[in-house]
């Protein structure tokens with residue numbers, strides 16, 4: 532991977548001694564910047580004290596209930612720079628028996644005076660993805676001076692080989708030109724300008740799939756946020772006109788919404804997981820929140836990943852995607868730290884004039900048109916569990932580009948009549964895969 536010089540780790544839960552142990556022994560004294568959101572930072576300052584090479588940066592969280600949820604590594608090597616965007620906390624159990632998601636960038640070369648002054652925005656005929664500019668904008672949003680060195684280091688490298696789009700969230704009441712930079716409105720902007728469904732596709736027939744490991748308070752009815760504002764963004768495409776308006780508005784005034792299918796572990800999925808009910812400690816859906824939104828269950832599907840052998844590796848990954856009616860194609864897929872919450876994605880306020888986001892989040896969006904292997908295609912072929920037909924088993928589908936292996940099985944598995952969504956602060960008394968019961972305090 533390269534000769535590491537220094538690194539930065541952005542995360543939510545950080546076990547510093549364990550983290551340093553994960554670096555090669557000869558690299559454990561390299562400069563390490565840890566970006567966290569622990570406002571009562573006595574513990575992490577105490578943990579960092581024995582390590583003179585570790586510098587801490589506390590992200591501002593001035594809006595209630597916000598968290599520093601972003602999970603990213605910046606790795607500076609003698610040979611270049613690498614960016615890693617992922618979903619795992621920097622604690623042992625997140626890297627043991629769970630299903631996580633990760634994007635590892637190519638090794639970005641330093642820009643040098645001898646490098647031909649090729650535009651950074653065009654590589655192999657690819658379109659600009661704006662990744663570098665968006666990453667710098669994200670780091671700028673932290674404020675203060677503690678990230679200046681890393682902003683300069685990123686500026687000094689050529690990131691044009693990044694064939695993904697950055698979809699990030701930063702806390703704030705974003706208005707005007709700032710609104711489309713963050714959260715679900717950034718995704719709406721990108722999808723409505725850069726993602727088109729295949730010719731002849733009926734947008735309202737292409738479901739949106741959301742998969743996540745926690746849920747926030749979404750309102751007393753799905754129409755308050757989930758199937759209006761949020762689904763409008765995730766069902767945007769250049770084939771729909773939701774984006775043409777200056778002011779964000781819901782598709783209900785324009786198009787029929789597509790089906791929404793959500794994947795969230797059932798109690799039984801957690802009970803039978805490798806970790807048993809302990810897995811549920813990282814799936815913090817609160818019973819009192821669930822009780823306020825019983826409608827959510829109507830959208831829910833089980834966590835199932837037989838294709839990758841990960842059905843029992845509880846999900847901590849978060850993915851969102853748009854699929855064809857037969858679930859053999861995908862128009863896009865997003866891997867992100869965002870769970871299903873307004874805090875992460877943002878919620879429109881003041882008659883749609885501001886987008887309120889509470890947390891830091893970061894993810895990467897894969898579009899077929901951004902991938903060299905599927906440029907010119909409007910969809911990825913999806914490796915599916917369908918027993919027959921073009922997507923099963925083959926390396927690619929004739930006429931379609933890159934083949935996508937999703938973290939979960941397609942087609943989706945609905946909840947059974949008996950299934951309930953996992954909630955972490957309720958008793959679960961049927962013995963789990965380890966013979967334990969779950970009786971939270």
Ligand SMILES: O=C(O)c1ccc([N+](=O)[O-])cc1C(=O)O
Nearest residue numbers: 543598600620744745813815870
């Ligand atoms: O990723 C998650 O599912 C998650 C959910 C909630 C919180 N939280 O409430 O701070 C943290 C995390 C985390 O693991 O980062």
